[in-house]
Amino acid sequence: MSTVHTDIVTPAGKVYEGDVHMVCVRATSGEMGVLPHHIPIVAPLEIALVHLKHEDENHIDYAAVHGGFIQVSRDKITILSEAAEMKDQIDVKRAEKARDDAQAQLATLHATSEGYAEALRKLKRSELRLSTAAIDGSVPEA
Structure with missing residues (x-):
């Protein structure tokens, strides 16, 4: 399995930084799963739970993300939010x-x-x- 570098960033600083296999978010248009090499996209996010799934399928990190945006490039995912907290x-x-x-x-x-x-x-x-x-x-x- 491959990974993609992922950051969750708020005005107060970085809440999360790491390499994950998949990121699951709730965009305003619906649920979205992002894997490595996903097409570039920017989407607005709902106030919702974010799943950060690691290569070890038994390891998932969870973040409460209070809206914002997800920006996906071929080698990086950035979630920008007004507020976010890890579980x-x-x-x-x-x-x-x-x-x-x-x-x-x-x-x-x-x-x-x-x-x-x-x-x-x-x-x-x-x-x-x-x-x-x-x-x-x-x-x-x-």
């Missing part, structure tokens, strides 16, 4: 508090109210962080 970097207590705060804020707003969309985005981000942190890391057998 083992997620502060669960902080994410739970953010979820609870967003739910409380949404309960006081009407869907057409100013601030509703931002509160919904905060809820989605906190739920992504919590679901990413909860992944047990085992790879199901085929």
